[in-house]
Amino acid sequence: MANIRTRTNEDRTLWKGINLNWIWSEYSVLIAFIIIFAVATIMNDRFLHFQNQMNILMQVSTIGVIALGMTLVMLSGGIDLSVGSVLAMAGVFSILSLNASESILVGVLTALAVGALAGFINGLLVAKGKIASFIATLGMMAGARSIALYLADGGSQAAEVGGFMYISNSALGAIDTPIIIFLFLTLIIYIVMQKTRFGRYVYALGSNEKATLLSAIRVDRIKIGVYTLCGLLVGVAALIETSRLNSISSSSSGNLYELDAIAAVIIGGTRMTGGKGKVIGTFFGVLLLGVLNNMMNLMNISPHLQGLVKGLIIIIAVLFQKRD
Amino acid sequence: MGQDTVLEMKGIKKSFNQVDVLHGVDFSLQKGEIHALLGENGAGKSTLMNILGGIHQPDEGEIVLNGQPISMDTPRTSQEQGIRFIHQELNVVTDLTVYENLFLGAEIRNKWGMLNVKEMCNHTEEVLAKLGIYVNPKAYVRDLETSYKQMIEIAKALLKDSQLIIMDEPTTSLTDNEVGRLFAFMKSLKESGISIIYISHKLKEIQAICDRYTVLRDGSFVGKGTIENTDLNDITKLMVGKSVSTDALYHRNAIGEPILHVRDLTSDGNFQNINFSVSKGEVVGFTGLAGDGRTELFESIFGFRKKNQGTIEVGGQSVKINHPKKALQAGIGFVPKNRKENAIVKDLSVIENMSLSSIKHFEKKGWIQARKERHKFEDYQRELNIKVHNPKITIDSLSGGNQQKVVISKWLEVNADILIFDNPTQGIDVGAKNEIYQHIMNLAEQGKAIIVLSSEAPEILRICDRIFVMYQGELTGEFNREDATEELLMEYATGAKKGEKQVG
Structure with a gap:
């Protein structure tokens, strides 16, 4: 944190004249968030209620955790379309192993392992197989969904072990566990990206892969790491989702989550081609989408029209972002 | 100058983000001359030319073209006035064919609105032939050598009627032969009354082709004159603002034990049977023409390219380098060419x-x-x-x-023991160039083994203890510093001579 603050001060003195521009380009997502938040506050007096705010956070926690992984992948210059399907697959595997073993720990580890393994395979295909990430994860998207459907016979799987649902349906003080998980993981990923070698390499890789390789960095291992970590986070999201309902639907769980996650990352200011972007941006991108959904529900906007509003907001947010 | 003046730019000022880039520059160009625009990087040459090309708008000052004041609002206005800008970067679309690239945005169509491919191909062949290039107009640009791509970029500008052509370092990826052909063509353009503004860091080229020069430094006009009556050293002085010594950089270091041995290194299609060794404290140069395989050779030694046979020994130990990381662990560092990429x-x-x-x-x-x-x-x-x-x-x-x-x-x-510099002064101005050479000499003095790759023989001759010449993937000559001359290196680089070892 300390070095970020000094950078701010120095830049300010240096670029006195274009101060506003600079704030806008770094924090446009924050400004957009504040605007939407203010509009929501004015439009509906129930919006600011603590319970409503917690609802918003609870609703975005699954997408939020996935969007963290998506941020990594997109910073490295790739994309992961498989997150929604992998969520369903990890959920189904998790419930099957949970019911078979009657151990919550086994259920939890299964979800994490299945997510990480799917991510690892994505990483191998991209790094070693030299397949474009869009294509590799498109394949995984179809494959994982299919495995989930096959195992659950197209239907839902319900957990038969009582304690499992307490993962999501518990709270620390007034804050639900999924919210804590989301906030905690945001902090962890933020620190990893700012303070560790891995984070530095991901930015370098997304910015200029060839120069990174010629700087004697194991680019392929970093790529595999990025997709595996994304998969692991999807495993966490699968747990939150499955535990909340105490069941998972092989056909509908996770549907279109990849698009919401990508939207949050893009609104958060991460560049599509990688190398530039911030975890904090994604965090506010996720919140912005959550507030928007909540506002539309409170205002009784037809659910059929909500997609249109969301689409417009995504496009407007990106239109106003400073591009290179 | 009077009526022969085609273009006059008066008191051009421009700033970006409150940083003044041009402080009132004057520039004038006569009909049918080749005019060198000189200056170090950051002197404001590109900004001035971008203003002429309509890419940037000046804050102050005026542009007078053929006696008429004109404002270049967009690149299009500039183009409509017959001004062509050949940029330094290659702007060809590699997935299109040669003729498609040449006519991009200005396709010839018949009365039905369909493309007239035949006519475009004919025109393409015509204009390329003038540049001494013979390629199938329907060949894909991605399959062509870089130098051809650059020629296509030049041909594109020549296709339309023009009265003024701006060339921003057009020769960076051309071979000497091609440069020769380009110069011959520029002369014929000049005779037909077209004016050329030529930007280059290569003073020898300037001397060979240009009539007059204008020098900018730090965004200001500092001098102009005719090339004929000017000593190149004086121009250099004008550019850097002080005299730069071009000699006295080299000094022989105590050469230690050999640290890098390369034996029978072969990569199909790139280089064959490469044998050499480099010692601590030694600066060894590799030179040759474009396509000689030297970059591929050292990218292989650095582990960036994997398919090769032969042995590499570092400090007496045979090492298998299949990734740049392995090279780093073996103590090899690599400063690649094309810095940006x-x-x-x-x-x-x-x-x-x-x-x-x-x-x-x-x-x-x-x-x-x-x-x-x-x-x-x-x-x-x-x-x-x-x-x-x-x-x-x-x-x-x-x-x-x-x-x-x-x-x-x-x-x-x-802290690599062996440092490979591929084209280390590419796109670097004269002052900084000398500093880079100085640092290279200092590193050798500290006992590092230095390898310098460059297609510019004078650069190699200035700093190297020993020089290898490559031609089509083979080492054709090896010279000690004392024996090497530019002419000799050229004979080996063009394949005119090969084989005999000059070092005992």
């Missing part, structure tokens, strides 16, 4: 580019110590004279020379 990570800060290859030096229990990184960078900043006011800004805002110094600092931090 291969060496700098433009979204990382200056400091982060310095520490990229040796980040473990700055870690404590897995956390990067930003303060330690900064202190180390400040050391290199002093040692290499890197000019940057705030090392936390991204590296792409530095000038070419300073970027290159940061790349060098990256490999110094790794």
Whole structure:
């Protein structure tokens, strides 16, 4: 944190004249968030209620955790379309192993392992197989969904072990566990990206892969790491989702989550081609989408029209972002 | 000058973000002359030309074309006035064919609105033939050599009627033969009354082709004259603002034991049977023409290219290098050519580019110590004279020379024993060039083994103890410093001579 603050001060003195521009380009997502938040506050007096705010956070926690992984992948210059399907697959595997073993720990580890393994395979295909990430994860998207459907016979799987649902349906003080998980993981990923070698390499890789390789960095291992970590986070999201309902639907769980996650990352200011972007941006991108959904529900906007509003907001947010 | 003046730019001022780039520059161009626009990187040449090309608008000043004041609002206005801009970067679309590239945006159509491919191909062949190039107009540009791509870029500008052509370093990826043909063609353009503004760092080319010159320094006009009556050294002095010594850089270092041995290294289609060794404290040069395989050879030694046979020994130990990381572990560092694509990570800060290859030096229990990184960078900043006011800004805002110094600092931090420099002064101005040479000499003095690859023989002759010449993937000659001359190197580089060893 300390070095970020000094950078701010120095830049300010240096670029006195274009101060506003600079704030806008770094924090446009924050400004957009504040605007939407203010509009929501004015439009509906129930919006600011603590319970409503917690609802918003609870609703975005699954997408939020996935969007963290998506941020990594997109910073490295790739994309992961498989997150929604992998969520369903990890959920189904998790419930099957949970019911078979009657151990919550086994259920939890299964979800994490299945997510990480799917991510690892994505990483191998991209790094070693030299397949474009869009294509590799498109394949995984179809494959994982299919495995989930096959195992659950197209239907839902319900957990038969009582304690499992307490993962999501518990709270620390007034804050639900999924919210804590989301906030905690945001902090962890933020620190990893700012303070560790891995984070530095991901930015370098997304910015200029060839120069990174010629700087004697194991680019392929970093790529595999990025997709595996994304998969692991999807495993966490699968747990939150499955535990909340105490069941998972092989056909509908996770549907279109990849698009919401990508939207949050893009609104958060991460560049599509990688190398530039911030975890904090994604965090506010996720919140912005959550507030928007909540506002539309409170205002009784037809659910059929909500997609249109969301689409417009995504496009407007990106239109106003400073591009290179 | 009177009525022969085609273009006059008066008192042009331009600033970006409150930084003055041009402080009232005057520039005038006569009909049918080749006019060199000279200056170090950052002197404002490109800005001035971008203003002429309608890409930027001047804050103050006026442009007079054929006696008429004109404002260049967009690149289109400029083009409509017959001004053609050949940019330094290649702007060809590699997935299109040669003729499609030439006519991009100006396709010839018949009365039905359909493309007239035949006529476009004929025109293409015609204009390329004038440049001495014979390629099938329907060949895909991606399959062509870089030098051909550059020629296509030039041909594109010549296709339409023009009265003024701006060439921004058009020869960077051309071979000597092609440069010769280009010059012949420029002369014929000149005779037909077309004026050319020629931007280049290569003073020899300027001497060969240009009639007059204008020198800019730090955004101001500092001098002009005719090439004929001017000593090149005087021009250099004008450009850098002080006289730069071109000699006295080289000094022989105590040469230690051999550290790198390469034996029978072969990569099909790139190079064959390469044998050489390099000792500590020695500066060894590799030169040749484009396509001689030297870049491929050293990219292989560095592990960037994998398919090769033969042995590489470092310090007497045979090493298998199949990844740049292995090369680093063996103590080999590599400063690649084409800095922008291969060496700098433009979204990382200056400091982060310095520490990229040796980040473990700055870690404590897995956390990067930003303060330690900064202190180390400040050391290199002093040692290499890197000019940057705030090392936390991204590296792409530095000038070419300073970027290159940061790349060098990256490999110094790794503490590699063997350092390979591929085209180390590409796109770097005269003053910074000398500094880079000086640093290379200093590194050799510290006992590092240095390998310098360059297609510019004078550069190699200035700093190297020993020189290898390559031709079509083979080492054709080896010379000691004392025996080598530019002419001799050229004979071996063109394949006119080969084989005999000059070193005992």
